[in-house]
Amino acid sequence: MRWRELGEEECSVARTVSVIGDRWTLLVLRECFLRTRRFEAFQERLGITRPVLAxxxxxxxxxGVLERIPYQERPVRHEYRLTQRGLDLHPVMMAIVHWGDVHMAKDGHRPVLHRHRACGHQFDPVMVCSECAAPLQARDVTVEPGGRRGDAR
Amino acid sequence: MRWRELGEEECSVARTVSVIGDRWTLLVLRECFLRTRRFEAFQERLGITRPVLAxxxxxxxxxGVLERIPYQERPVRHEYRLTQRGLDLHPVMMAIVHWGDVHMAKDGHRPVLHRHRACGHQFDPVMVCSECAAPLQARDVTVEPGGRRGDAR
DNA sequence: TCCGTTGAGTTTCTTTTCTGAACTGACTTT
DNA sequence: AAAGTCAGTTCAGAAAAGAAACTCAACGGA
Structure with missing residues (x-):
C-alpha cells in the first residue's frame, strides 16, 4: 500500500491517517491550536526544516484543514489558520495530549493544563457516548458493518 | 530535531507523537483494537511490509503499548496484545475514526458503526469536560503553564 | 525420512523522503 | 545603498521505506 492509496481505503482511520498521520503534521497542528499562524513562527517553534514545513x-x-489567508499586501504575506474542519480535530489533539499527560509525563508533571472557559475549571478531556453520556471504555464498544448514521439496525 | 529527541520534549503531544505519530503505527493500532494479534494477520490485513511491521x-x-505474549510452545510463537496503556489510546482512535467519518466519508457512508454495549445504542464519541460534562469546543479551552493535576491555581 | 507448509521474522537492494545549509525574491527599515 | 524580514525554493547527502527473496524452527503427512 502506498500513501497515495491510503485516502482511498474503506476505513476512516486510514483516511484520517492519510491527512494527519505524520509526526510533523501532528506537531504543526499542535501549534495551530496554540494560535501559531506564520511560516517563520512554525519553523522556529518546532525546529522543523523549511522544506518539510512548506x-x-x-x-x-x-x-481543507488549514486555509492560507493574506494578512498584508506589499509584499503579500500569508498565514495559516484552522478551518472548521481543522477545528474539528480538537478532540484528536485533546485525546493525544491527555494520553501523553497520563502515560508519558515525567513524575506527574504536566507540561500544560487546560481550563474550560465555560465552567472555569481545570479539566481533563473525557470521551463519552453520545447516547447515554457514560464514559467510553474500549471493551464496551463493538464495531458493526457500516451504513449511514442513524440507519436502524 | 530528530525523532529520538521527540520523546524528551517538554510537551505531551510531542511525547505521544514519538510513540504513535507514524502512519503505520496508527494503522497497526487500529488492528489491535479490532482484535488482530498475530504478525501474519497484521501483515495480511494491512499490506504493510514485513520489516516495517517488525x-x-x-x-x-x-x-509499553503492546505486550508480546507466547501463545504456544514448540515452536514458541508470540502474539501482540494491547496493555492497559495501549487500551488507554482508545479515545485517540475513536476521535480519529470520528473525524474520518464526518470529514472523509464518501457521501455519508461510514465504513463502520460503533455500538455501546453499556446502553445498547449506536453512538458517536463526544469529548466532554471532566468537571462540567459539557461537550468541549476548541474555542472554550485555554492552556496554562503546567504543574501537577489538581494543584490549586 | 523426505517434502511441503506455517509463523515470525531478516537480508538485500532500490526508491522515496528528510535534513542541513544555502539561496531567492519582494519588499521595508535604517 | 545596505541590511533586515518573511516565506519560501534548491540541492546534495543521509535516513527510512518498499519489494522480494531468504532464514529458521517446528509440524503434518506419505
Missing part, C-alpha cells in the same frame, strides 16, 4: 502546510491546506 | 511492533512493545 510541504506539510501545503498538504494541510489541500486537505 | 519494527513498529517492537517499538510499540518497548513503549
Amino acid at each position: 510541504d506539510r502546510l501545503q498538504k494541510l491546506v489541500e486537505a | 519494527d513498529r511492533l517492537q517499538k510499540l512493545v518497548e513503549a
Whole structure:
C-alpha cells in the first residue's frame, strides 16, 4: 500500500491517517491550536526544516484543514489558520495530549493544563457516548458493518 | 530535531507523537483494537511490509503499548496484545475514526458503526469536560503553564 | 525420512523522503 | 545603498521505506 492509496481505503482511520498521520503534521497542528499562524513562527517553534514545513502546510491546506489567508499586501504575506474542519480535530489533539499527560509525563508533571472557559475549571478531556453520556471504555464498544448514521439496525 | 529527541520534549503531544505519530503505527493500532494479534494477520490485513511491521511492533512493545505474549510452545510463537496503556489510546482512535467519518466519508457512508454495549445504542464519541460534562469546543479551552493535576491555581 | 507448509521474522537492494545549509525574491527599515 | 524580514525554493547527502527473496524452527503427512 502506498500513501497515495491510503485516502482511498474503506476505513476512516486510514483516511484520517492519510491527512494527519505524520509526526510533523501532528506537531504543526499542535501549534495551530496554540494560535501559531506564520511560516517563520512554525519553523522556529518546532525546529522543523523549511522544506518539510512548506510541504506539510501545503498538504494541510489541500486537505481543507488549514486555509492560507493574506494578512498584508506589499509584499503579500500569508498565514495559516484552522478551518472548521481543522477545528474539528480538537478532540484528536485533546485525546493525544491527555494520553501523553497520563502515560508519558515525567513524575506527574504536566507540561500544560487546560481550563474550560465555560465552567472555569481545570479539566481533563473525557470521551463519552453520545447516547447515554457514560464514559467510553474500549471493551464496551463493538464495531458493526457500516451504513449511514442513524440507519436502524 | 530528530525523532529520538521527540520523546524528551517538554510537551505531551510531542511525547505521544514519538510513540504513535507514524502512519503505520496508527494503522497497526487500529488492528489491535479490532482484535488482530498475530504478525501474519497484521501483515495480511494491512499490506504493510514485513520489516516495517517488525519494527513498529517492537517499538510499540518497548513503549509499553503492546505486550508480546507466547501463545504456544514448540515452536514458541508470540502474539501482540494491547496493555492497559495501549487500551488507554482508545479515545485517540475513536476521535480519529470520528473525524474520518464526518470529514472523509464518501457521501455519508461510514465504513463502520460503533455500538455501546453499556446502553445498547449506536453512538458517536463526544469529548466532554471532566468537571462540567459539557461537550468541549476548541474555542472554550485555554492552556496554562503546567504543574501537577489538581494543584490549586 | 523426505517434502511441503506455517509463523515470525531478516537480508538485500532500490526508491522515496528528510535534513542541513544555502539561496531567492519582494519588499521595508535604517 | 545596505541590511533586515518573511516565506519560501534548491540541492546534495543521509535516513527510512518498499519489494522480494531468504532464514529458521517446528509440524503434518506419505
